Amino acid sequence: MASLARLKIGKPGTGRVIGDKFVGRAIRIYLPLLALLVVTLFPFYWMAVTSFKSASELFDFSVSPLWVREPTLAWYQHLFTQTNFPHWAFNTAVVATISTLISLFCSILAGYSLARLRYRGADSIGWGIFVTYLVPPTLLFLPLTFVIRELHLFNNLWALILTYPTFLIPFCTWMLMGFFKGIPRELEEAALVDGATRIQAMVRIAIPLALPGILAAALFAFTLSWNEFLYALIFMNDSLVKTIPVGVTQELIHGDEFFWGELMAAALLGSVPVAVLYSFFVDYFVAGMTAGAVKG
Template identity: 65%
Template sequence: MTTTASRRLLTVYLPLSLAAILLLFPFYWMLITSIKTNRELIDLSGLPFWVFEPTLEHYRVLFAETGFLRWALNTLIVSVVATAISLACSILAGYTLARLRFRGAGPIGAAIFVTYLVPQTLLFVPLLEVTRQLGLTNTLWSMILTYPTILIPFGTWLLMGYFRSIPRELEESALIDGASRFRAMTQIVLPLALPGILSAGIFSFTLSWNEFIYALVFTTSTDIKTIPVGVVTELVKGDVYFWGSLMAGALLGSVPVALIYSFFVEHYVAGLTAGAVKG
């Protein structure tokens, strides 16, 4: 008995603990840095892994003296609206590609999949020009309208899989009974695809919340920035780093996605692995 127990310690719990320490240490570091006093932060003689005089001063500075709350509101607005637009488009497109027979279905499906693989760094330069032509520069709309290009291809791909897994007969019998295709879709197919829609929604929301390069390039004024861009560009003044407030901002900016994700981890993983495992 003891040999199996020690064997399991060696093959399971020891390597797992090591992995957990390596993967979670930066978060612990963010947390303790954000509650250390400035004096303790630059004290090289003490033990750096613990906080001896915890303080909330950096959080006070973050809320009272920076645009953090404004950035948080911006990030929320952009993420919610971009997710809503993307979900609507993805549901319609996913349903169409999974269910309807029409000319061009193959090429359109492939084209949407290809756009999923287009990285933001390939297109941010021309998009800067395009948003300028459309008069969107330095507005929340520049992000609300461009984020769906990252979200729709993924959402369509994911939901197409869900719609395909719903038996056609359910819908066809409703059509025979005289329901319109719209009613068949909203009352039969959509409720059954709810887990998929939830996965796509959570994934879209976290991707929007985390987006950086478009938000960095399209916005210039402080009150239009999102959390990632605001924290990175505004809390560093010249060469002076406000480490405590930087960490407080980084931590608080990470908490919403971490919370949403921890409530819906199954859906998130389903979204993450949909392409890879089903594909």
């Protein structure tokens, strides 16, 4: 009976050790994660709360700004009926999608060529492409403005579709180079021995194996295109062809007058597509970024 009691009670101090480990784990892991989660999600919460407040509640400083007493959809209704937000959203989606597809097509071909094909100057070209990405857009928009003017593309979505790949292709190419270098050459060599062409080996072997990296590059390109502001501000003056970042900041801010309800509603709706994409493909994005950073 005594031995059975000792087994049930356990060793002296075991509970204290387990409690100390739990407290230490909470301090080292859970508290920093909780702080990071609050800092990350609070802007979205603030946008959502503000967008559902009425005008009277929005400027009532006698109550807590963190809660909504009487939710309303008036700001969303005004955004969709009294502004050109539907046009801005459509323009942003079209530009981001087409720019991403163009950039991926060029980056896959360039990344595979620089990673797999042996020819003189491949390494120098690879470094040159990456250095091109480091050039800030503030130095490129002046010459690009002259190009767009000569092509008569002002207030045309093609102005953005053609200029966005100038900063998307270099980074996507560099990232995909690391992924293609991580694929064993023996797989493609075996396909070439079996009679496949280089194009067939790339399409049927290299690209499927590099799919996580391609999806990571696609997310990166789409996010940059969706949130790009400088080129859209310079090339788009007509309200109907503006994108969300430019339209919201120009049409919903008049001098020192801020339309906070519409601003927060537009900001929240503009963040949803990118957030949804990352929620579905976050594993591929992390795998692509980490693999592209260490390979090659």
